[in-house]
Structures are given as C-alpha cells and as structure tokens.
Amino acid sequence: MTTHKTVEVSVDAMLDDLRTLVETESPSRDLDALAASAKVVASVIESRLGGQAVILESEAGPHVHWRAGGDPKVLILGHHDTVFPLGTLERRPFLVADGHVTGPGVFDMLGGLVQAVHGLAALDDLSGVEILVTADEEVGSHSSRALIEERALACGAVLVLEGAAEGGGLKTGRKGCGSFRISVAGRASHAGLEPAAGINALIEASHQVLAVAALGRPEAGTTVTPTVAAAGTLDNVVPAEATVIVDVRVESAGERERIESAFAALAPHLDGARITVEGSIGRPPMPESASAELFTVARRLLPGLEGKAVGGGSDGNFTAALGVPTLDGLGAVGGGAHADHEYVVIASMTERANLVTGLVRAIQGA
Template sequence: MNEFLQAREEEMLGLLEQLVNIDSGSRNKQGIDQIGEILKEEYIALGFDVQTIEEEIQGNHLVIRHPDAKEPEILIVAHMDTVFRDGTAAVRPFSIVDGVAHGPGVVDMKASLVSLLFAVKALSDSGRPGIENIEILLTSDEEIGSITARPLIEAHTEGKKAALIMEPARKDGSLVSGRKGGGDYAIRVHGVAAHSGIEPEKGRSAVEELAHKIIKLHALTDPEEGITVNVGIIEGGDATNVVTPEAVAWVDIRTTKLSQADLLDRKIREICAVPDVEGTTITVEGSIDRPPMERTEGTARLVELIKGIGKDIGIDVTDTKTGGGGDASYTSAAGVPTIDGLGPVGGNAHRDDEYMEVATFVPRCRLLAETIAKLSE
C-alpha cells in the first residue's frame, strides 16, 4: 500500500486543491453538495454504493458502503463543511509553500476527505481486508454542532465495533482519545427601567443581577473534574443614565464525563432560580446536549492497536485529550470504541493561517488504511 500511495501523492494534492478551492461553509449548501458530488463519483468509480441523504437547508449527507458489505463493523465519519465565509477560497486559494499546504479548510478537514478516499483506494488495490467492513458517513454540518448529522451518526453506530473519526491529527501528530462534552445556555434577566439620576429607587437593574449570576456560574468551574463554565458574551443596556431592564449572558459549558451533565444543569438552574436583586426575574434557555468522548477500555485498546501499526510502518503514534467537541462524542456515547484525529498533521484550524504538513499526507493515509485492514482481519 505504501508504494501505491507514494505514487499517487500528486493526485492526492490535486484533489485536495480542488476541494479547498470550493467554498463550503456550513450554511453553503451548494458548495457542500458540490464537494459531495465530487467524492460520490470517486467512490462509485471504486464500486461502492453511495446513498445521498437529502437535506433542505443544510448540505446533503452521504452514506457509503461496498455492495458486498453485510454487517460492516467499522464506522468512519468525516465532515465536508468548513467555518469560512463565502468568497474565502477566491481570496485565499490553495497553495503549498515550503512543504506546507494552506487554504480554507485544508486540514479541517478537506485533507482528511482525500486521505480517507485514497486509503480506501489503497485497500482496494492491495486486496487486503477492509473495504467490505467499513461504513463511511460524509456529513455536512459538524462545524455548527451536527444539527442534522447527529441522528444519522447515532443511527449508524448500531453493530459497530470501532469508530474512526477523521478530524486532523494534533500539531504534534497525536491522535485524539478523549474530548469534552458540553452545551450552551442563555441566561436572560428581566428588571425594571428607571432614570438612574432622578428616581433610581424605582428601577431593578438586570445588569446588576446578571453580575451576581456570572460570579456564581464561574464558581462552578472545577479544573480537577474537567468542568469549565464560561460566560463568553453579555449584553444589556442602551444608555448609562438608565437602570437596565434587560440583560443576557451566553454561557459555554464543558464536561469530561457523561455523569456530570445532569448535576451541572441542576446547579445552573438552582443558581438562576433565586434573584439576588429583588424585583428581577430570570429565565434559562439551553442544555448540556453534547456528550463527552470518554477514554474507555475499548478506546484504549484501539489506541494501542494503532500505536502498534504505527511502529511497524515507522510512525511514532501518541494520543491526547482535547477540550473541543466533535462527532467522536456521539459514537463514543453510543458505546463504540472510538479514536479521533486520524487525518494528516496540521494546525491553526478555523484561522487564516490554517495549514497541513504535506509530508504527513501519505504516511497518515497509510496509517488509516493499515488500521482498517488490521481491524478487519
């Protein structure tokens, strides 16, 4: 497989350039579907069946499996959307400078889409087991929380013994064996307006009430337990001489264990149930709806297997945990041993200087192909 892939590096880079130069932000259905059609044709040419899951607003999803696949045991998930605005590809198209590829979504995760395709091609060419043991989901809205993809992913976890998630490897090349879960809340405070100079006693400050709540919410952060509570945005008030009648805070919650969610949600609601400023009222919207990817025994065994494969082919494989969420959380929460970060090495995702290390493109593709083959023996 190594010779097969080495001989196709330029072809891989050519397809990567084509994909990067298509705007495919999460709200750009046309761009995402264009990406999907390119990949669909590639898999059909390999003899795979491709089912298009039509979405009215978001991009379509693709479900890909070999016609001879009976009960595939490996689920592979990759997303086709990026975070970038329309027009970014024209302003900052694909380029390679000193062995580093640049462009919107180059590593998160268009390089992974190419790597996955060519891993399947390598397996097909080699005759080794694997292509009849995989089910591939190419999704369209991971960057906005997998709004439509999550039910699809969860439905396809049934009967799977391993899930391989194609986010990029970390900057140091590490795979991802754990991710935080979490959710978002909006804390809305309703007070009473009044002139702050003439009759302030008639007012009830929503800003003051919100300040009390922010301090209490931040106090829920517990670094030892891996819990973070962050009020990231606050809004309220129109003029300095008015006691503010309305204020809102948007809160980001992160957890490391599924068991933490209910208790943390209850504490948030208890804090907001009783006002500190008399005469104000509070409403709470939101929930902790993203499960964490926990490092289970099954995941640990999967990590060790991939480390062994890496050693055999000359790649030093390490693993790490990350605070960011992702689709790996849904497969992990369903009880499927999951490993993430199986794409090429790169960094600065979601930024103008996002990059992918070209030298890792073929080796990481081979690592993926060898992992599929090993899991299918």
C-alpha cells in the first residue's frame, strides 16, 4: 500500500507543472517529441506522488503507467499527445493572464492531467489507484486501446480527465465516432478532345458524397459529414482518382451497425468506376448509464454540477462499452479544444482537483 501525506492543492504548483508539460510539445505521431513528453509526464507524476511511472513503448509513441499498489480500484485516464505541430509553442507560448492560462494543449488535456495528479497528492492513501497516460488518443488510440481496456477491467472504475463540457459540466455520455475513406478509381482522358472517353472520378465521388450525407439521422443523434475531398491533376484532364473522407457520430449500437453496413454496401454510379471503402466507427458509444453511479457521487461532492452528453469521443468510450463505470470531462474547465484560443479557467483548477480527490476517496471506500 502506498500512502501520502495530506497536502493542500496549490494553484501555483499546478501552474508550474502545467507549464512544464505544455512547453514539452507532443504532437501525435511525432515519436521523438512523444518520447520526450512521456519522460516529462512520468517525472511530474513521480515528483508529486512518489513511486515509479513506467514508460511503455508502442508503435504510436510511449504511454505512461503509474500504480500505487494494492488491489486496483480506480483508473485515472488521460493522454499526453496533442493536435498541435512542433513550433506552435513559439507562436502561442504558455501564458497566464486575466484569469486564464493559454498555450497548446492546456485544455485538451494537459490541464486535466495536472489537476488529477495534484488531486491525488492530497490523499493520504493512494492504494488501488492507477494512472494511464497514452500517446495516441488524438489519432484513434489504436496502439493503446487493448491496454486501456485491460486496466479498466482490472480497476473496475474509470475517471477520464478530458476537458469539461461547456460551462464546466461533466461528460456523462458520448457519441460513438469514426471515419470512413471512399477511394474512387475512374479513367483519365483529355477534358477537351474526348471527355466521354474518360470515367470522371470526381463526378463519381460527388455521387458518393450525396449518398453518404443522406445517411445522417439527426433525430437519432447520427451525423454523417463529408469533411475532406481530393480529385484531379490538371484542369484539362478528366480525373482518374478521387478520395472522400467522412466523419460519423452515432448514439446507439444499432445506428453504428446501420451506418457501417451502409458504407459497406456503397456501389458506383458511373459505368466503369470502382470504389473502395475503408474505415469503421472505432469508438463505440458511451451510454449515460455508464456514468450514472459515479456522477451521483460527483454531485454530492460538488452540488449543482451538470452532466452533459456530447458528440466528441474519448478513451472513455472504450471503457464504458465494457460495462466499466466511467465518468468523463473531469479535467480542466475552459474551452477552445484544438483551436488557437484554447484556454483553462485558473479559478476552477483547485475545485476540479478536489473533485478528483473526493471521487477517488469514495471509490476506495466503496
């Protein structure tokens, strides 16, 4: 069993650790940057909680795993990869001003990691607590999913430190999400001399865009949104190839099955055109039932706290789908995820750290 003296959560100390994390840039898929970031994350955890954080190598970058000892009871889940490329920090440095802290990754989700660590440091008994900080959440969690699921099942409860919902609410439900890539093969020809000799991949792609967009069912919470398209080489050449990428969000397993079946059944509209469809709804829906018990505890600790179902996905989708009680959105209060105006409200940091403290204590005593 690991014990720790009760300590007062210090905003200044949290900001110091947050600066350290933010100033170690960690874009997804940049293995060198993620390796450096993992070492810094491990160092912050060890300096505040003691023990040893283990760095687990993967093809997507290193994950960080810390265990206090004792029978596992609660998994603190987060990620250290961000969507911002190297050099963003130079243009948008870590800054504390006007009650906000800004910088790449402060809200999604380095602020949440810092709050969790400091909230745990306020406990005098950390037995049963695990922390897993992954390196590939922003790009689908393909390398970390099995580990996340393994530790969630072992612990039996998961607290996800993604940023709070708008207004500071917790995320009690999430849509399942995924993407599909439609590749079109046609035949090139001269657009002026013999356009009919070609098979226009752009026109075929346009048919596919309209077909998949019609799959959306807003009344059922299902959105199907074509987001990226590419076709053609020169303005006088009938395009021989085209691609379309489609973002999909669903609220139920039934809609997930319907959408995946519909994409698999897509067929060409033009004679001679060929299409290939890749992708899936990789993150299953997170039903609000998965968070109900833990949210009730959170409301007792912080009366007036709201719960919201949101469209974005997280690693909490995986753990909830296993039937493991999962509460998400416990991280920083702020906004601007993935945007240049990303920020964290400093005045909320102590309260959210204390919420982690209370939830873990309640889970330990259950």
